[in-house]
Amino acid sequence: MDMVLEILSWGLLFIGSGFLLIGGIGIVRLPDVFTRMHAGGMIDTLGAGAVLAGLMIQGGFSIVTVKLALIIAFIWFTGPTATHALARAALHGGVKPRLDQSPEGDEPSKT
Amino acid sequence: MMAAVALAVLVTMALAVFRSIKGPTVYDRILAVNAFGTLTVVLISVYGFLSERPEFLDLALVYTLINFIGTIAVSKYVEFSHMGRPSGGDELGDI
Amino acid sequence: MGFMAVIGFAVARLRNLFAVVMLTGIFSLTAAVLYVILDAVDVAFTEAAVGAGISTVLMLGTLALTSSEERVESSGGSKWALLLVVATGCVLVYGTLDMPPFGDPTAAIHHHVAPYYLEKSGQEIGLPNVVTSVLASYRGYDTLGEVFVIFTAAIGVLLIIGRPKFGRRRTHRMLVGELSNSMRNNVILRVVSKLLIPFILLFALYVQWHGDFGPGGGFQAGVIFAAGFILYALIFDIDTARTMIPASITRLFLALGVLLYAGVGVAGFVLGGNFLEYSVLAADPVSGQHLGILLVELGVGMTVAAAMISIFFTFARQEH
Numbered sequence: 001m002d003m004v005l006e007i008l009s010w011g012l013l014f015i016g017s018g019f020l021l022i023g024g025i026g027i028v029r030l031p032d033v034f035t036r037m038h039a040g041g042m043i044d045t046l047g048a049g050a051v052l053a054g055l056m057i058q059g060g061f062s063i064v065t066v067k068l069a070l071i072i073a074f075i076w077f078t079g080p081t082a083t084h085a086l087a088r089a090a091l092h093g094g095v096k097p098r099l100d101q102s103p104e105g106d107e108p109s110k111t
Numbered sequence: 112m113m114a115a116v117a118l119a120v121l122v123t124m125a126l127a128v129f130r131s132i133k134g135p136t137v138y139d140r141i142l143a144v145n146a147f148g149t150l151t152v153v154l155i156s157v158y159g160f161l162s163e164r165p166e167f168l169d170l171a172l173v174y175t176l177i178n179f180i181g182t183i184a185v186s187k188y189v190e191f192s193h194m195g196r197p198s199g200g201d202e203l204g205d206i
Numbered sequence: 207m208g209f210m211a212v213i214g215f216a217v218a219r220l221r222n223l224f225a226v227v228m229l230t231g232i233f234s235l236t237a238a239v240l241y242v243i244l245d246a247v248d249v250a251f252t253e254a255a256v257g258a259g260i261s262t263v264l265m266l267g268t269l270a271l272t273s274s275e276e277r278v279e280s281s282g283g284s285k286w287a288l289l290l291v292v293a294t295g296c297v298l299v300y301g302t303l304d305m306p307p308f309g310d311p312t313a314a315i316h317h318h319v320a321p322y323y324l325e326k327s328g329q330e331i332g333l334p335n336v337v338t339s340v341l342a343s344y345r346g347y348d349t350l351g352e353v354f355v356i357f358t359a360a361i362g363v364l365l366i367i368g369r370p371k372f373g374r375r376r377t378h379r380m381l382v383g384e385l386s387n388s389m390r391n392n393v394i395l396r397v398v399s400k401l402l403i404p405f406i407l408l409f410a411l412y413v414q415w416h417g418d419f420g421p422g423g424g425f426q427a428g429v430i431f432a433a434g435f436i437l438y439a440l441i442f443d444i445d446t447a448r449t450m451i452p453a454s455i456t457r458l459f460l461a462l463g464v465l466l467y468a469g470v471g472v473a474g475f476v477l478g479g480n481f482l483e484y485s486v487l488a489a490d491p492v493s494g495q496h497l498g499i500l501l502v503e504l505g506v507g508m509t510v511a512a513a514m515i516s517i518f519f520t521f522a523r524q525e526h
Binding site: 074077078081084085088 | 395398
């Protein structure tokens, strides 16, 4: 049983780090603001969630687990909401999502 | 092993900082700061684990909430160019 | 620390003030992580809450009142200034080379008061968190000064920009258009905030009272408490938020916190000890210390929360 938990937690930690890195690369490489928000959301939910879940299993069952569960819950609540608020602001601010395939999309409003 | 996770988080943080400096629009920067905040939370939690100090989790929890509030504040500022323009009725100001 | 250098450089160079505000947020975060690595959790706590959260919000409030581009004053880029700064920097670094290495047990700082606090805190005060015992009891007088500083800062802000100018009587009612301009009709944000705000306030209370045992205490708790109200003000109308926590209440708590702290001090010498000596407050010295620290931290929390809330509302209510 212990072995299973160990493997599970390390697996989660690895997967979580992988998603964090993928999200980070996404934030840098993706072409448009809205697409980058997808990558950011991935960091928030999958990346942070998996890493912290892995830590939870590693910590045994104690106050640490409860606190980590709380942190995960808050991140899952607030991350997508913040992305939503940001996307709304971007849409109202005039940024047009890149809908065509050409290399230069519409000019977003620069600040 | 855990150090590998911490390293991954640090690399992602560097990527987020890159976007925050470069991002052509303001929304890129807000997104980068938000992601950086979440990454800080993860880094603090991992570090707390590494050094066997569970008190760091309080800090991570606080920062999750503060990050959210900050992102909302910035989004609101950018969307409306103000943080809460008063709409009348109060003549005495705020004192 | 390489992060901080890069970010610091970018902050100084970028002209777009908004980007600068964002980057200072990241800077504060890296500072907080640095404090965590240096094992100073309380400092990291305060840095994360204040530097990365509240400061960003307040700076944005300032940006809303001013322009968002830095006016480039071409002063020619004086070479002498650069030389002077570099020279001063080198001298400072040279000065630090003489300092004992980090954590060196023979360093002077570890010899006089610090070991006394670390050893005696257990017996005299009996709290696990030595930072709190040092802050609130051994150095209570300094902390009283800090609370006064925060109080004065809040009063300064209120005096300078709290009152609208003459002749600017806003008598029109809220236009219907304004209603759709606020975030009021944004269901997702409203629901999530309504779920979160009780937790934030509860967490602030937890940090306040738990500061004896873990990281936390009055300052951090006050900031988190204020953050809850700021969130409410951001999502809903600021006028609605102002009716919820009217100016008179914030003024009251601002003064009440300082009064409580100083009052505990006065109670100290009324009951026969010195100013701010908690040992005489209760039957035996250790419970006296506990009671004193409890009340004092409460005073700090109240003043900090009220100060942050009033400063935020004062900034946010300004017109362009």
